[in-house]
Amino acid sequence: MALVDTGAAVSIMSAAFKARLGRKVTFLLEKAITFCGVGGNSLCPIGVCTAAVLLSDQVFVTEFTVLPRSTHDIILGIDFLRMCGATVDCRNGEVIISDAVPHGLIENSGTESGALRVYEDTVIPAFCAVRVPVASSHINDNKTSFDALVEPFHLSCIKKNTLVPHSIVSVSEGRSDLWTTNYSNEPVLLPGGLKLASFKEYSPTTVAVLSDVRRDEQVTACSDSSKVLPMVDKALTADKRRMLVDVLLKYLQVFDFSQSDHTPSIPPFRIRHRINTQTAQPIRQKPYRVSPSERKIIDNQVREMLQKGIIQESSSPWAAPVILVKKKDGTWRFCVDYRRLNSITKKDVYPLPRIDDALDCLHSASYFSSIDLRSGYWQIPMHPADKEKTAFITPDGLYEFNVMPFGLCNAPATFERFMDTILRGLKWNVCMCYLDDIVIFGRTFREHNERVDIVLECIRNAGLVLNSKKCHFGERQTLVLGHLVNKDGIRPDPSKTAAVKACKPPRSTKELRSFLGLCSYFRRFIPAFADVAFPLTSLLRQGTSFEWTHDCETSFNQLKFLLTSQPILRHFDPSAPTEVHTDASGIGIGAVLVQRHSGKEHVIAYASRTLSKPERNYTVTEQECLALVFAVQRFRSYLYGRPFQVVTDHHSLCWLVSLRDPSGRLARWALRLQEYDFTVSYKSGRKHADADCLSRMPLTTTLCDADNFDHLIASVTPVFPDKTTFENEQRKDVSLEPLFAEARASTMAGRFCVREGLLYKRTFSATGSRFLLVVPHTLRS
Structure with missing residues (x-):
């Protein structure tokens, strides 16, 4: 039994019914084409076939889209009803075929129909309509130009996501132009030779109806729904998805579907950004040198x-x-x-x-x-x-x-x-x-x-x-x-504690010592810490072989649980002082987000990851900087827009934020840090066990941070002494006088040198900086 469905944009035939008819199917060889079902679900057709339909003693040849499964063998859609000029009588439940020549049918005028094919390769941008040049081999011997009634070739339209309206065009010497609409969200290429439509020469009396506004509206509605459907959660029921889509369709203009450059016009009444520099003189910098x-x-x-x-x-x-x-x-x-x-x-x-x-x-x-x-x-x-x-x-x-x-x-x-x-x-x-x-x-x-x-x-x-x-x-x-x-x-967010929860049991005394260093850092918050950790600390005794037992496994798991639960892992308090502890080792980077309450440190979140193979070739300074960038990006929701302190055990990191004319990866990192308001302070490695452990026992997966520069927004204020202060302290340090003398007397290969007034020690280590700044006693921790 056939179903008449005025809501269906195309006519449907089930694959099973097609097999009984023995009809040949033209398969859709282009990329997959999907239709939107009544419940919002996607329907993937097999292809298109042609069949004759007998209705009111009239035969209509139409194209059917073949689906693998369908609720009915045949669904006569709005395309068929318009073609045969049908009227739906809802009161009596009847479909009436008009005696007039229906839309899309042309009286036999004695002329043979011809095909209109794309004359040359033409690209139609997304959601645009253009005039496509077409040509036909059918030329009237008595006329060099004539008017023709155009009938779209539906197979090409479906395969190319395009729409060719029924229209009257002028054909001159076999050439014409057809308005063709691309209703998809990406450009469409119409290759030369593609059949776009067929036509017949006509006189004004041979056409009964030419209006096709409803068909355009139907295609537009289907296209609009396909735009908003990807934004709706697929886990919702079909009815709920349809209800939400109806709401979103009212606000299509607020989405960037048609914003090709994503730069919207700005209303004149909108708030404007001010930059208050008070009485400061303009700052004019020179451009950085570029290749x-x-x-x-x-x-x-x-x-x-x-x-x-x-x-x-x-x-x-x-x-x-x-x-x-x-x-x-x-x-x-x-x-x-x-x-x-x-x-x-x-x-x-x-x-x-x-x-x-x-x-x-x-x-x-x-x-x-x-x-x-x-x-x-x-x-x-x-x-x-x-x-x-x-x-x-x-x-x-x-x-x-x-x-x-x-x-x-x-x-x-x-x-x-x-x-x-x-x-x-x-x-x-x-x-x-x-x-x-x-x-x-x-x-x-x-x-x-x-x-x-x-x-x-x-x-x-x-x-x-x-x-x-x-x-x-x-x-x-x-x-x-x-x-x-x-x-x-x-x-x-479960990812906050993944760094600790995913820690694997230590395989050596060194790894065990690193893990216990993290636990000891927060031991004042772990009840009976010594008792819980006893099986592990026993392995560190001199002369004891490293043998991992069931008691060790139990102690290890219990300490991990205590480290990731209250009161160790606190909720973020915007009013409390915030610190980010970072560290890097040769195999990974680690970070801990910490806040102070009543003078005591409490963990908000942990983070760590392994270094990729190229990152392991970075210098020590670059790895420490990478740890900082990784930390502030991972904890962005807590740090963005608020002042905080970065604690590191690497002196050179204190100078990073004030680098002049940075280049390469340092430029990328320095600019990424612009959006945060923080200070950098130094803490010796022995007092920096929390982040140090995470860097030495990182998550096994390497999560490379994306280059997302959507918000490069704030200022950076280092607390490391400025160059003048540092130079003065070096000059006042009596113990450095012999080193200054050696630097002045030495050759290019000497151990020490003076650069811009500051004393440096030369080093040729492949894993460190070439010049190490000599820190005077007054500035050492």
């Missing part, structure tokens, strides 16, 4: 930003240099070094939300949706008076930003103020907003959908554009600020 190939890359990126309106040419007295940072995929990231500008900028103390407040509002919620702004900072314009302060210099010119650039220290405050303005009255009640993290929540699915509707309306009213690839709707659990949230409650 010819890097110069070409800078020029291309500047030209692209000029075309998008992100920047403009400048005559500013300010100038900051540009650094190119190579990403993992081999492409280059254009970055501006605003560190000196940030150092003289008056800080904006607009409050960032407390993490515990943000998480508290999510209690008892069962459904979550997270949305992400497309290039959020670039959606906030610069104040006209402060554009000149964003000026950057390249080898070929001076430019300034029209929008808020990455790397400015007050950008987080401006962004948070902006989001609070557009979501006023909704924050904490309808949604949670922490900088660019917006989470919509609801106790029931209906409440959740209503809140999604409200928030997206605010986003649309503000003229913002969302990143469709990073928006997720209708999820039952979500990761927010380092915590996993679902209807059962809020718990820490």
Whole structure:
């Protein structure tokens, strides 16, 4: 039995029924084509076949899409009903065929139909319609030009995700143009020779109906649904997915489906970013030296930003240099070094939300949706008076930003103020907003959908554009600020303690000593620590062989459990002093996020990973710096926008943040650290057992951190003595006078040398720096 379905865009035939008919199937050899079912599920067709349908004593030849399984043998879709000019009588449950010549059928005028084929290779951009040149071998001997009625060739349209409307075109000497629409989200190539449509010459009396508005609307609706479906959680039922899709379809314009350059227009009423440098004189830096190939890359990126309106040419007295940072995929990231500008900028103390407040509002919620702004900072314009302060210099010119650039220290405050303005009255009640993290929540699915509707309306009213690839709707659990949230409650992200939980039993006395060093570091929080650790500490006694027993295994597992539970692993307290302890060894890097309560240290999270083979060839300083970058990225949700202290056992790390003209990986790391407000302090290795253990017993997987420069935002303030102070302390240290004398008298191969007034010791170790700074006694720990 056949089903008449006005909601089906194409007519369907089941594979089983096709086999009984013995029809030949034209297989779809192009990439897989999928259709959207009534429940939102994907339907993958086998191919297309042609069959004759007898209806009201009339025979209609139509194309059917063949599916592996179908609820009915035949489903007559809206394409067939329009072709035969059918009228659906809902009251009487009848399908009426008009006596008039139906749409898509042409009276026999005595002329033979011809095919219109693509004349030359043509590319149609995503979601665009273009005039495609076509040609036909069918030429009327009596006319060089004539009008023709076009009938789309549905097989080509389905395979290429295109739409050719029924239309009248003028054919001149066998050539014409056809409007062709690409309704997919990627460009489509129509190769020369592809049959796009068929046509017949006609007179005005041979056409009954030409309007096809409904068909276009049907295809558009199906295309729009396919855009938003990937953002909806697949775990939802078909009915719930359809309900959520209906909400999202109302706000298609807020997503970046049609934003080819992802640079939306900015309404004139939007908040503008200010840079308050008070009475400071303009800072004008010289451009960093670059190679010819890097110069070409800078020029291309500047030209692209000029075309998008992100920047403009400048005559500013300010100038900051540009650094190119190579990403993992081999492409280059254009970055501006605003560190000196940030150092003289008056800080904006607009409050960032407390993490515990943000998480508290999510209690008892069962459904979550997270949305992400497309290039959020670039959606906030610069104040006209402060554009000149964003000026950057390249080898070929001076430019300034029209929008808020990455790397400015007050950008987080401006962004948070902006989001609070557009979501006023909704924050904490309808949604949670922490900088660019917006989470919509609801106790029931209906409440959740209503809140999604409200928030997206605010986003649309503000003229913002969302990143469709990073928006997720209708999820039952979500990761927010380092915590996993679902209807059962809020718990820490399991990855926080994975570094300790995944520790394997020590295989040597050295590894055991390192693990016990971590445990001893927090032993004051472990009840009866000596008793619990006794089987392990016994192995460290002189003359005892290393033999791993069942008691050792029990002690090891119990200590791991105690290290990852209360009171050792505390919740983050935004009001408490925060420290990040980092360390690197020859095999891995480790980090511990620590806060102080009543003078005592409490762990918030652990992190570690092994070094990759190339990373093991880094110098000691580079490995220590890598550990710092890894730590602040892993703990970003806790550290971003708040001051904190980095504790290291490597002196050279204290100088990293004040490097001038950095290059290579140091440039990438220094720029990544711009977004954090921290100080660096030194602690000897013997007092640094927590991070040291994690670096020597890291997770076995190597997790390479991604080059994500979406937020390069804040200032860095080292507490290491400045160069003048250090030089004075060296000169006052009596014990260093013989070394200064040796440096002045020695040749290029001497042990000591003086560079820019500072005393260094030469070293030719392959794993260390070539010059080691000599630390005076007054500055030693």
